[in-house]
Amino acid sequence: MSSPTEIPTYLNYINGQWTPASTGEVEVRSNPANTNDKLGTIAMSSLDDLNLAVSSAKQASRAWKKLSGSARGDYLFKAAAILESRVDEIAETMTREMGKTFPEAKGETMRGVAILRYYAGEGMRSIGDVIPSTDSEALMLTTRVPLGVVGVITPWNFPVAIPIWKMAPALIYGNTVVIKPAAETGITGAKVIECFAAAGFPVGVVNLINGSGPVIGQGLVEHPDVHGITFTGSGAVGKRIGQWALARGAKYQLEMGGKNPVIVTADANLDLAVEATISGGLRSTGQKCTATSRVIVQSEVYEAFQDKLLQKVQQITVGDGMKDGIWMGPCANENQLNKVLSYIEKAKSEGGKLVAGGNRLQGEGYDQGYFVQPTVFSDVTTEMTIAQEEIFGPVLALMKVDSVEEALALANDVEYGLSASIFTTRIDHMLSFINEMEAGLVRINAESAGVELQAPFGGMKQSSSHSREQGRAAIEFYTSIKTVFIKS
Numbered sequence: 001m002s003s004p005t006e007i008p009t010y011l012n013y014i015n016g017q018w019t020p021a022s023t024g025e026v027e028v029r030s031n032p033a034n035t036n037d038k039l040g041t042i043a044m045s046s047l048d049d050l051n052l053a054v055s056s057a058k059q060a061s062r063a064w065k066k067l068s069g070s071a072r073g074d075y076l077f078k079a080a081a082i083l084e085s086r087v088d089e090i091a092e093t094m095t096r097e098m099g100k101t102f103p104e105a106k107g108e109t110m111r112g113v114a115i116l117r118y119y120a121g122e123g124m125r126s127i128g129d130v131i132p133s134t135d136s137e138a139l140m141l142t143t144r145v146p147l148g149v150v151g152v153i154t155p156w157n158f159p160v161a162i163p164i165w166k167m168a169p170a171l172i173y174g175n176t177v178v179i180k181p182a183a184e185t186g187i188t189g190a191k192v193i194e195c196f197a198a199a200g201f202p203v204g205v206v207n208l209i210n211g212s213g214p215v216i217g218q219g220l221v222e223h224p225d226v227h228g229i230t231f232t233g234s235g236a237v238g239k240r241i242g243q244w245a246l247a248r249g250a251k252y253q254l255e256m257g258g259k260n261p262v263i264v265t266a267d268a269n270l271d272l273a274v275e276a277t278i279s280g281g282l283r284s285t286g287q288k289c290t291a292t293s294r295v296i297v298q299s300e301v302y303e304a305f306q307d308k309l310l311q312k313v314q315q316i317t318v319g320d321g322m323k324d325g326i327w328m329g330p331c332a333n334e335n336q337l338n339k340v341l342s343y344i345e346k347a348k349s350e351g352g353k354l355v356a357g358g359n360r361l362q363g364e365g366y367d368q369g370y371f372v373q374p375t376v377f378s379d380v381t382t383e384m385t386i387a388q389e390e391i392f393g394p395v396l397a398l399m400k401v402d403s404v405e406e407a408l409a410l411a412n413d414v415e416y417g418l419s420a421s422i423f424t425t426r427i428d429h430m431l432s433f434i435n436e437m438e439a440g441l442v443r444i445n446a447e448s449a450g451v452e453l454q455a456p457f458g459g460m461k462q463s464s465s466h467s468r469e470q471g472r473a474a475i476e477f478y479t480s481i482k483t484v485f486i487k488s
């Protein structure tokens with residue numbers, strides 16, 4: 001642990017240089033498992049700094065887009081190798097900066113490596129179609145061109161994977177990038193960019209600017225030289241970003257919240273369903289947009305499922321994610337802790353039956369951190385706040401239904417539509433679920449979280465701007481189609 005006078009300062013990365021903010025202001029980052037542990041400071045930038053970052057990205061754009069896809073891919077392969085070589089150090093920074101356990105942080109960092117390699121390969125794949133022309137002497141085809149400068153605004157909950165799954169496709173398809181990571185995880189963000197810098201990307205192709213959302217985030221969205229904005233975070237901020245971007249004709253992509261259900265039918269393998277509910281709902285302290293938060297169980301197995309679930313929940317070890325044997329870390333920050341505690345109080349006052357947890361953890365090892373017990377409510381009904389709003393914490397709401405039809409109606413009775421799971425052994429239930437569930441990601445006999453980098457990811461309803469990230473789907477956002485007609 002460093003003393004406050006020794007902590008390092010993480011600068012912006014603009015035009016190939018590590019640069020302090022013109023304001024001279026910094027913000028200290030501390031460990032949510034132990035707030036006495038200070039990791040370092042990040043720059044709190046101004047719009048002047050942002051203008052420099054965007055102008056550097058704009059200047060780099062012409063030469064970057066002229067490179068072949070395979071040449072751009074080589075830079076991504078180099079960044080992947082460097083990130084992989086620093087996996088332990090970057091994962092430890094992530095754990096100390098936002099609380100996720102070290103094994104999870106390591107898994108996420110390796111996922112970043114895999115995403116970089118996947119998109120490096122994209123530089124060699126087809127980007128268009130040949131379309132028969134009505135003129136037999138002409139050739140008609142589509143190609144794709146980059147947007148130009150892409151602004152990337154990312155949250156704190158996946159501080160390596162999300163920046164990379166936005167930057168890697170932006171770069172491989174020929175865009176230059178200005179990223180503003182959540183200030184909450186500005187140091188992890190800076191370390192990711194160190195890997196890009198060390199990979200030797202041409203000056204200005206990748207720029208990092210730390211600062212607050214309302215200043216730097218909004219400034220990026222409103223900047224006339226930023227042609228595309230990709231955002232993951234809250235619905236409230238996302239919707240405003242969409243409006244600002246639309247108002248000036250910029251392309252935008254928003255990934256926002258979820259209120260993801262798991263349906264457990266009477267014929268389900270209950271042990272499997274319990275494992276997946278715990279993993280999907282409580283890993284990362286429930287701070288995933290894909291986290292399970294509603295567990296809709298058929299009445300025949302409701303009591304048996306609840307008993308098994310509670311037994312497993314009691315075994316969860318909560319503590320500092322750097323320690324061996326800890327399964328669940330703290331909430332990422334004080335706001336998150338307070339948000340979770342207030343939803344717990346609301347659930348109690350609205351008639352939810354608290355059957356596990358419900359409190360902030362106190363005592364040795366807990367007092368300097370933002371720890372909350374894994375919490376389960378039973379007898380939750382759909383009009384209750386905890387059945388409707390995203391909590392982003394380790395809280396599960398159990399709901400009882402009499403039929404699979406009722407389960408599906410309940411599962412769809414929210415404004416979100418990101419991910420959903422069903423546990424069943426019956427093919428007719430699987431098919432009803434696939435057809436009727438209003439979610440971008442439907443999973444059968446598997447937890448609601450867990451995204452594969454090569455598949456499209458995104459939500460329906462209020463969960464996204466209806467675009468998809470990751471896999472080949474990313475090309476749709478990061479490029480424009482150009483239709484070409486050639487005749488001699």
Ligand SMILES: NC(=O)C1=CN([C@@H]2O[C@H](COP(=O)(O)OP(=O)(O)OC[C@H]3O[C@@H](n4cnc5c(N)ncnc54)[C@H](OP(=O)(O)O)[C@@H]3O)[C@@H](O)[C@H]2O)C=CC1
Nearest residue numbers: 154155181182183212213214217218233234237256289392
């Ligand atoms: N879908 C998901 O994966 C996520 C969902 N959330 C949900 O949002 C809740 C609140 O979390 P929070 O971190 O406050 O989420 P925000 O939506 O505020 O933050 C996400 C990103 O947007 C930036 N931002 C904030 N305000 C603006 C703005 N006016 N213009 C442009 N960018 C802005 C933030 O910057 P900065 O933080 O540096 O100010 C951060 O980089 C969570 O409890 C959870 O419910 C949160 C994170 C991820």
Ligand SMILES: O=C(O)CCC(=O)C(=O)O
Nearest residue numbers: 287288289290449450451
């Ligand atoms: O489930 C996952 O792996 C991805 C979750 C995610 O994208 C998010 O929480 O923002």
